[in-house]
Amino acid sequence: MRASPPRERADAARNRAAVLDAAAGLFRRHGVNAVSMDAVATAAGVGKGTLFRRFGDKAGLAVALLDARERELQDAIIFGAAPLGPGKPGDEPGQSDRLRAFVDAYLDYALAHLDLLRMSETGSPGARYRVGAYRFWHHHVALLLAHRADADADAHALLAPLAAEHLRAAVAELGEARVRRSMRALADALVAD
Amino acid sequence: MRASPPRERADAARNRAAVLDAAAGLFRRHGVNAVSMDAVATAAGVGKGTLFRRFGDKAGLAVALLDARERELQDAIIFGAAPLGPGKPGDEPGQSDRLRAFVDAYLDYALAHLDLLRMSETGSPGARYRVGAYRFWHHHVALLLAHRADADADAHALLAPLAAEHLRAAVAELGEARVRRSMRALADALVAD
DNA sequence: CACCGAATTGGACTACAGTCCGGTTATGGC
């Protein structure tokens, strides 16, 4: 938040874009886990130092790639139509509907990018909980659970089974439909109380 | 499950014990994350190959170290007194009480060995969900949730916030008391339904 | 007790994440 942000240098911007392009391509072709940071750097025509300097670590690279999708979902939550968003004045959806809509929409997002999301969450210890996006989801869910004794804590508990690592295992064992149904049931149980 | 298990060789047994001793000591002194597998091998007077052959990977070593504690808890659940165990015939505890007791006891166990547990769960992708212990907890919880529409799925959802990685973050942010209370509330919400 | 097959051992080897710093290049003021 500098007063006049020191504009990103032209070469830096070019490299950033090259890295994101190269990474997206390699990930799509070979799978997220099979691609090394060296490979990304080489494919982008960039040194390893540059890669790590710009993105911190592998998790940071994943976060950058997910950024656009996350923003879409966040916008829909803040400004969008009901029941996911707040809707028009005088026509606000109930909190139970909003929570359920959030769970559904989050699952759409997470399941569509599961490997990338997993990389962004498991890169370094506690990575998931430090990223801005998690704080956003948490804040939103806590608001919708405001009537409960400890909304903050309950919001964390509701988000836990939405972690990529957990979703991956749950979907592999139960299939997507049962996971979705169960998450909805959990949301209902928490608002109902 | 061979008919007559080919007894573990004497030297192998000696090495296994040496490794577990050395690992326990190093972990206690320097913290789980600061100890490399090389260091464990050296301290145990054993080659690296041996270490990995016996324990698979770092997560496997952690599982072996936790084994005794896990068994204690499992025994208490299967044979112990109510409400954690089944209790005496004619004096069975309610499922709601048993679930709550399980959550409490599991938190005792998990919080007492958080780093080790974290290592055992995050070693390789999906490690947590493949280990026998997890299957046990899941089976137990699913039984206690048998009245629900999809007990298996709900059991996974209840276990998700008990993952070491999640507990670590939650306790750091909220403190142990709030996490315990919130987990209990979640259990109640699921049996109540 | 000497031998044999099988299990075990250990350290050299690979691959990968992440760090560091000397050299290079862009940018804004003059």
Add this chain to the structure above:
DNA sequence: GCCATAACCGGACTGTAGTCCAATTCGGTG
């Protein structure tokens, strides 16, 4: 247009997890 300076670049370097296989050791058997 030129220069000082700060930001950026890239590849060599380190530390660690995990693999591999030739040599060794064990434990039962004749």
